[in-house]
Amino acid sequence: SSVISTLISRTLAGNTPLYAAPGYALVSVWEILPYAGLGVVGALASVVFVLGVQTGRKTFAGLRFLPDPLKPVLGMALLGVLALWVPSVLGGGQDTINNALAGELSFPSRLGLPEELTILLLLGLALAKLVATALTTGCGGAGGLFTPSLFFGALVGGAYGIGVHALWPEIASPYGAYAAVGMAAIMAGTGHAPISAILILFEFTGNYDLILPLMVSAITASLIARRLRRASIYTEALYSKGIEIPWRMEEAVLAGLEADALSRPDSQILRPGDRYSDVVEKFFNSRRQRLFVVNADDRLLGAVSLHDIKHALENPENLTAVVAHDLMVPVDQVIRQTDRLHRAVEVFAHSDFERLPVLGEGDRFRGVLAKRDLLAVYAQEVLGRPALLATFVSSQDPQTNRQYVEIPPDFSLRLVPLPADLEGKTLAEARLPQTIAARVIEIRRQVHGHEEEVIPEGDTVLQKGDLLFLLGPTARLSALLERGTAAGDEALAAHQQQMG
16 A cells, blocks of 8 residues: 555655755764764653653643633644744644755844854754644644654754754764754654664655664664653553553563453452351362452452461361451552553462452452463463453453453354354244353344344344354354355355455
8 A cells, every 4th residue: 555655646746755855975984973973862852852742741631620622722722822933833844844954944134143043943943843742732632743753853953963063064964964864863762663763764855875874863862762761752641541562472462451351259258357167168168278358348458368277277166256357467469450461460470379359449359360360361362272261342442341251161152154944033943052052142244235233132033144153062163153054154254354
């Protein structure tokens, strides 16, 4: 798609770069040192840019007295006032960037200001663009961050180039070259993606003679910016919500799930006043090594370990006055409801127990997270192996409303085409639970060329071409799958095509 769109655009608009930076190259081998310095300056400027955008978001979020629908009104009003004085902050700023790349940005001649003050103009425009970006993103506007970072980088790089050229005119290129490299440096520093920044600048400027300066500045800026702030401008919002972006694939998979999605209600909790005999009976009935003590307000008070009380099992008559509160010890390892599963793995690594308590808002006890369930999710989501868990998601919010339900190892979930002998029957008449021990979870039906979901009920009439989402014994579902019809096979193929 990118190749086709590029061919069409070049055919219609010509093969001209978006940001022209022709004729720039290294003036001297020693000029690579100022470009390395631009990488350092770019890293610091990138952090300033990210902090500016973050400040805008926090400022508008702190205006609690202002209704949310009015925040964009306030933000756009302030942006309009700024644009009255600095019109170039509006839009993508392509003309301003091209002027900076050409070295043609300067104060109007009518002001009679010396050319040396051009550096102040570039820094002032960069600051104004940062304020405009912070206002737009902070108030909830739909403006992006990519083009503003290019604008900001071109002006910061150009200002740096003016300073370098003033100090070492014999080895320094015009400031337009530093503006081009500054775009890549800021892009790499804000996005933590130096390779992408280098390649994109090649495409944007059409200048491949700047490859060494681009590589040095972009990689330097990215390395330093990453050390100064671990979050890029695109992941800052995720980190602020407690969502971390891991490096490894398996961590990324587990990080997408919260502990609450896997926690189970604990029916074996103890109350502080439970007698010793009741505690022992619950241990015998649960086969657990540890039971949690929870008060009437669902506060976790502690835990009673079977190992700690086993010495008293020989003479229980001596502990008639002892209650669960006397036997419990503090719980040192807990998991929060909003913790991501890759963090839960780390907590389990420091615990000797098979279950850990899950706490919700206000430190209220929500249930337990079992190591067995966590390993099953790892096997299913990371290793791709059949596990004892089936994943159910809500169609309204599939990212957050995800639940794992345990099923026996010889059972499975299958999408099966409706056999011909069941066409026209109601679901009750099909007697699938009685004949093959399978339950219909959902029915997928083709209606006017698109697939609809039908909630199964006893009087639902099964139609030709229906797809049954069944939970049942794997062997029997496989046998039912072989009874499919041509219409069912076509419906199954259409479903797979729609699912991509």
